[in-house]
Amino acid sequence: MDPVKSLGRGVLRWLGFGVLPLSLLLGCGGSVEPPDMTEEARGDQCVEPVDVIRKDHGKILTHERDHAVRDGVRNPDHGFVSCIDCHVASDARHSEPETHFCASCHTFNAVSVDCFECHRDRPSASAHLHSLNPHAPAPEFAWEADQQDVTATLAETGLLLPPSEDATQ
Amino acid sequence: MSRKNASLSRRQFITGAAAAVAGVTVAPGVFLMRSAEEKTAEGVRWGLLIDSNRCGDCNACVTACHAENGVHGMDRPRTDAQWIRKVDLRDPGTGHTRSLPVMCQHCENPPCADVCPTGASFRREDGIVLVDKHTCIGCRYCMMACPYKARSFIHEPLAGQAAHAPRGKGTVESCTLCVHRIDRGEGTTACVEACHELGNGAMTFGDLNDPDSAISRELAEHGGSAIRADLGLNPGVRYQGI
Numbered sequence: 001m002d003p004v005k006s007l008g009r010g011v012l013r014w015l016g017f018g019v020l021p022l023s024l025l026l027g028c029g030g031s032v033e034p035p036d037m038t039e040e041a042r043g044d045q046c047v048e049p050v051d052v053i054r055k056d057h058g059k060i061l062t063h064e065r066d067h068a069v070r071d072g073v074r075n076p077d078h079g080f081v082s083c084i085d086c087h088v089a090s091d092a093r094h095s096e097p098e099t100h101f102c103a104s105c106h107t108f109n110a111v112s113v114d115c116f117e118c119h120r121d122r123p124s125a126s127a128h129l130h131s132l133n134p135h136a137p138a139p140e141f142a143w144e145a146d147q148q149d150v151t152a153t154l155a156e157t158g159l160l161l162p163p164s165e166d167a168t169q
Numbered sequence: 170m171s172r173k174n175a176s177l178s179r180r181q182f183i184t185g186a187a188a189a190v191a192g193v194t195v196a197p198g199v200f201l202m203r204s205a206e207e208k209t210a211e212g213v214r215w216g217l218l219i220d221s222n223r224c225g226d227c228n229a230c231v232t233a234c235h236a237e238n239g240v241h242g243m244d245r246p247r248t249d250a251q252w253i254r255k256v257d258l259r260d261p262g263t264g265h266t267r268s269l270p271v272m273c274q275h276c277e278n279p280p281c282a283d284v285c286p287t288g289a290s291f292r293r294e295d296g297i298v299l300v301d302k303h304t305c306i307g308c309r310y311c312m313m314a315c316p317y318k319a320r321s322f323i324h325e326p327l328a329g330q331a332a333h334a335p336r337g338k339g340t341v342e343s344c345t346l347c348v349h350r351i352d353r354g355e356g357t358t359a360c361v362e363a364c365h366e367l368g369n370g371a372m373t374f375g376d377l378n379d380p381d382s383a384i385s386r387e388l389a390e391h392g393g394s395a396i397r398a399d400l401g402l403n404p405g406v407r408y409q410g411i
Binding site for chain 2: 066
């Protein structure tokens with residue numbers, strides 16, 4: 001075989017399979033905007049540090065769900081319902097990911113696990129707070145006027161610190 | 170080794186799965202186990218007693234159960250989910266009729282759990298028979314095995330479930346004995362509550378293992394029978410007057 005021809009073919013192959021697709025990929029490298037968090041249901045703090053919960057929320061939920069379902073061991077810090085109560089707006093729908101805290105990020109990351117085919121996708125209570133969570137909200141968290149009753153009830157049962165003087169006014 | 174530990178399976182021991190645990194994160198991806206204070210009460214067996222002499226022509230228990238657990242019909246009676254239903258009995262000899270609610274009977278030896286190929290049907294330590302929908306594949310063997318026709322299959326996508334009662338297409342479900350209430354320590358179920366408030370007070374909820382509970386005292390005094398007692402399933406739901 002003609003060595004020049006075979007060299008030419010080699011170069012063509014190199015271009016075809018290597019350089020061209022790579023350069024096409026490089027052309028696609030625009031900036032990627034992560035989805036916005038819904039301000040309405042941001043929650044004032046999380047039950048774990050943000051970097052931990054961001055990486056491991058799936059692990060924590062899966063890890064503890066069998067104990068919850070089968071043994072009745074419920075960790076209020078890591079309850080699925082508590083996540084929803086705090087972080088999802090009451091008018092959000094998982095079928096409209098842009099409105100939904102969990103679904104927006106799952107869609108963005110092409111994660112197809114969907115807890116919400118069975119689990120309720122929005123809070124059943126109107127007040128966004130850690131309803132069962134012994135972690136009290138951050139001290140500077142401003143209570144809404146319509147949350148005062150809930151707060152007082154939770155404080156009675158020892159689940160929350162009573163609302164501060166400033167917040168009650 | 171304590172008696173409790175001796176009953177652990179090897180897998181449970183290795184994974185620590187049998188310990189009543191809650192995760193404490195020490196580093197990303199690393200969790201410390203700690204004992205949780207709350208779990209199913211030990212030595213308890215929850216049950217229901219239904220006095221069919223009192224139970225009348227009312228539907229309060231059915232309505233309350235379905236409202237509590239977010240069970241909505243699709244106007245298709247053949248396939249609609251049904252956690253509890255009223256059954257009318259008529260003695261053809263005398264013409265005497267009576268009506269009573271039938272739901273999951275929470276058997277001690279549940280046939281649904283026997284036939285389940287994935288282990289999704291199970292009996293909790295406190296006697297409540299449940300479906301773990303995380304592992305249910307919707308094969309419906311349990312529906313065929315159940316002699317009480319207590320289970321339903323969900324055929325269609327759902328929305329607006331109750332927060333404490335996840336339900337979804339492709340899984341089987343049945344009465345949970347209001348397990349969310351029991352775990353909150355309320356000591357009653359939606360049907361029993363409704364029966365006393367709106368109905369005829371025919372239902373009693375309680376611990377069958379506690380001789381001082383209302384249900385045990387009533388059973389000791391007046392007795393109660395199981396439906397299809399011949400099957401030897403020892404259900405947790407007992408009836409009087411049938």
